[in-house]
């Protein structure tokens with residue numbers, strides 16, 4: 001089988017979508033193994049290694065069998081695996097609303113346009129902001145979302161400047177601002193956003209309030 005026929009998968013499970021403008025909706029998650037970044041606050045380091053190599057058709061069948069209208073492909077970094085592009089296409093063909101969580105470093109140019117890309121732009125405290133692939137912004141449209149995960153005031157100012165200087169609201173109305181759990185108080189972020197009149201959606205990671213902190217597969 002070719003590299004387009006198989007994927008290394010960490011887990012496939014149904015839960016609620018915890019973030020983005022789809023937050024709260026039942027969602028099937030396909031979590032791929034492997035990431036080429038190492039954000040200091042990464043909350044899925046368990047997906048860096050291991051996993052099970054599966055035929056793409058089996059991954060598709062397993063995900064569709066969970067029967068949610070929304071399916072998200074996440075990681076790790078899904079776009080490191082060539083089979084993710086055809087898998088995304090097949091999920092769309094099956095009538096699902098398809099989300100792709102991606103780091104902002106991987107090239108999103110060839111992602112099926114029906115997919116809602118939820119793309120990070122890494123802020124300085126992640127340790128990976130030098131990896132942002134700014135040309136990806138050319139491929140972000142109104143159905144896509146840009147996410148900032150913020151650990152401190154410096155990260156907030158990075159987001160504020162990027163939103164303004166790169167005119168992100170012109171590309172998409174879905175600009176997401178999250179806090180690193182336990183590092184930045186959401187009330188501080190809300191205050192800063194209000195003070196600056198910034199057109200972002202402050203979001204809390206809903207699944208972390210629903211499930212225990214050490215839960216996997218949620």
Ligand code: SF4
Nearest residue numbers: 035037039042076103
């Ligand atoms: S890009 Fe995502 S999976 Fe990779 S290290 Fe950063 S937070 Fe973790």
